[in-house]
Amino acid sequence: MTFTSSLKQRWNDADSLVCVGLDPEPAKFPARFANDADAVFSFCRDIADATAQYACAFKPQIAHFAALGAEDALARLIAHIHATHPGVPVILDSKRGDIGSTAQHYAAEAFDRYAADAVTANPYLGRDSVQPFLDRADRGVVILCRTSNPGAGDLQDLVIDGRPLYQHVAEKVAREWNTNGNCSLVVGATWPAQLKEVRAIVGDDVPFLVPGVGAQGGDVEAVVTNAKNAAGTGLMVSSSRAILYASKGDDYAEAAANAARELQDQINRFR
């Protein structure tokens, strides 16, 4: 199965467009993990197990592991998800981007070392910097288009030939880079108008990874109505902190499951 077909299958099987972000921050962990030497793995595993039934994908964010020197926990977490929830693809959120010969090593990091089904990538260096990811036809490449952060427009809104840079990125990806049909785009939930514009450019077949609901303030109704495709899918609406840290008590897993299910329900009302 390719990432794209796994994702389509999962949208239907789980009736969910929720992507559960796994961003471990030990200071926010429930008290019971205070003496767990393997807390990063244990906490993320518990969240994954509790939320899998509501998830179309998992998205571990690698900086959170790297800052802690927890690469081993990340590898074991992804292996655990593959073994325990085999229908749920894993996107390694690392936003890599480098010259082609180096990008090959980043592709090896994401796809071979961590066995991720997809990886996020930065387009600033151009097509040859993304090619080693694109060449792995069974894996997904989720390319930054219009990001969710306040400063997104600093570069992404600069206007070339009457259209902002992020629209040029969307067009390049859809028309030129997506020859293996394995590209997705990152478009932030905080920019509903831009979600609509990008969907109009790329059509129904390019999935969007949509961060920015929850802690960053994106509105679910606006996201879904503006960004869904004709089938009422096409989205991985990502939530991290609002799910992971829904409770600091012993009900953390249940609270995370509830938060994921509520987001699923909220999304499904507008599909």
Place this chain on the structure above:
Amino acid sequence: MTFTSSLKQRWNDADSLVCVGLDPEPAKFPARFANDADAVFSFCRDIADATAQYACAFKPQIAHFAALGAEDALARLIAHIHATHPGVPVILDSKRGDIGSTAQHYAAEAFDRYAADAVTANPYLGRDSVQPFLDRADRGVVILCRTSNPGAGDLQDLVIDGRPLYQHVAEKVAREWNTNGNCSLVVGATWPAQLKEVRAIVGDDVPFLVPGVGAQGGDVEAVVTNAKNAAGTGLMVSSSRAILYASKGDDYAEAAANAARELQDQINRFR
């Protein structure tokens, strides 16, 4: 000492603008490392020790370590350089870029976990994505401007208000982002005309990290004459493969030293 002051001091002390790139690829290591379980560290350490006297900086490229699961070797390598060659700053080449809250974790990765003196960063997400790096006033932030790879122009050459994107990046960095005086720019050796344009935009005080001489084909004379500042410095001319893999024999360290010294001499002829 800040990164910027360390670098200036080192340009003078070593009379060198050579940045030695540390990109370990075990398949290219000399035969003597075949049975060394710690080959990634041992090889890079030997290269660093052999080339330090000719180097204004070292630049380990993290993808090469990450693909091998060799984060521990990277940490020990940087610690070794700091201990053994304290005047030579270390740039962690990781080209990170993410929303602010995540970028804080990447800053912790580069500056706290690995104790790097500087880090490379991607500007596509805008200022707030770089801010956690900029805020570390004692460390350097080396921002991608015009990269050395063939596809660099795909996005970087798109024209906004009569000027290509990479020039807008150069201007933003020099005029807006560099409030702590800790910014440098990546401008590839493969684009001599662009080196000259960017130097004209940013003036003498923003150092350039210039990859692309050697294996990528950049011309040293064109780089130095177009990109040096008024003091005949301002450059970190990076070479990786041509130094690291100068010999596969037992003379690998001596060959690396010779390659670094030759690049130093070549550069100094045109300063």
